Amino acid sequence: MAIPLLCSNCLVKIATWNVNSINVRIPQLIAWLRDADPDVLCVQETKCTDDNFPEVVLEEAGYKAAFHGEKSYNGVAIISKDEIKDVRLGFDHDNEDSQKRLIAATVNGVRIVNTYFPNGQALDSDKFVFKLDWIQHLRGLFDEYYSTDEKVLLCGDFNVAPDPADVWNPGAWEGHIHFSLPERAAITYVKQWGFVDAFRKKNGDVKAFSWWDYRAGAFQKNHGLRIDHIWVSEPLAATLKDCWIDTAPRDQEKASDHTPVIAEFDV
DNA sequence: ATGGTAGATACTCTA
Numbered sequence: 001m002a003i004p005l006l007c008s009n010c011l012v013k014i015a016t017w018n019v020n021s022i023n024v025r026i027p028q029l030i031a032w033l034r035d036a037d038p039d040v041l042c043v044q045e046t047k048c049t050d051d052n053f054p055e056v057v058l059e060e061a062g063y064k065a066a067f068h069g070e071k072s073y074n075g076v077a078i079i080s081k082d083e084i085k086d087v088r089l090g091f092d093h094d095n096e097d098s099q100k101r102l103i104a105a106t107v108n109g110v111r112i113v114n115t116y117f118p119n120g121q122a123l124d125s126d127k128f129v130f131k132l133d134w135i136q137h138l139r140g141l142f143d144e145y146y147s148t149d150e151k152v153l154l155c156g157d158f159n160v161a162p163d164p165a166d167v168w169n170p171g172a173w174e175g176h177i178h179f180s181l182p183e184r185a186a187i188t189y190v191k192q193w194g195f196v197d198a199f200r201k202k203n204g205d206v207k208a209f210s211w212w213d214y215r216a217g218a219f220q221k222n223h224g225l226r227i228d229h230i231w232v233s234e235p236l237a238a239t240l241k242d243c244w245i246d247t248a249p250r251d252q253e254k255a256s257d258h259t260p261v262i263a264e265f266d267v
Numbered sequence: 268a269t270g271g272t273a274g275a276t277a278c279t280c281t282a
Binding site: 020021024045047071072073119121127159213214215216217218254256257 | 270271272273274275276280281282
């Protein structure tokens with residue numbers, strides 16, 4: 001009798017969380033893994049080199065990890081209970097100086113692409129040009145390597161709020177970084193590859209946020225943006241059971257400015 | 268319009 005390699009008729013939980021320094025946040029991260037019990041957690045802004053990644057602590061908590069980091073800035077990782085296969089680090093054209101913003105891997109037959117989109121700073125900044133260019137390259141990655149017939153999941157900190165419902169005061173944010181038309185158009189182009197927004201599929205047009213500025217008591221006033229996303233291909237969307245934002249970690253001491261987004265699949 | 272906070276680094280940058 002063959003031993004099944006993949007889970008069948010079971011729930012798989014995949015989450016994304018910008019932790020804003022994984023070494024500062026490791027106590028909250030370990031606690032959240034125990035409470036929320038995700039199968040996979042994609043993290044962004046690890047802000048550490050690969051030799052400083054807290055691999056052992058995660059192992060003790062029952063998780064393996066694949067990571068792609070650098071000193072001080074950026075950095076992404078995929079943390080998983082199950083085996084992490086076929087890891088990709090960055091784009092084909094990246095060199096050793098390229099910002100570490102992309103890691104992809106296959107877990108239980110799902111191709112996971114974990115991303116930390118450039119912030120862009122301001123529309124008149126060189127960093128904004130870099131942001132739009134980076135997003136174009138991301139679409140290119142799906143065109144080149146992946147099929148919409150496969151189970152593909154794109155998640156991470158997109159640094160873009162797609163719609164007015166994703167912004168606490170869309171009137172004031174219109175034209176500003178995170179909610180300007182060029183960057184919204186850029187992520188729409190990525191979405192048109194064949195993605196479904198998991199949160200919107202399960203929650204309609206509800207207003208909900210995944211990030212609140214550290215400043216001006218933004219979290220207490222619920223002055224937030226929904227810039228952390230889980231987008232899935234149609235074959236994966238067909239198995240989507242639920243998608244939600246867990247605001248509890250944002251309310252803790254020493255919180256990240258982002259909070260986890262979780263999608264649950266019946267595979 | 269300004270400045271408010273946090274993290275990493277090193278006397279400032281990024282978000």
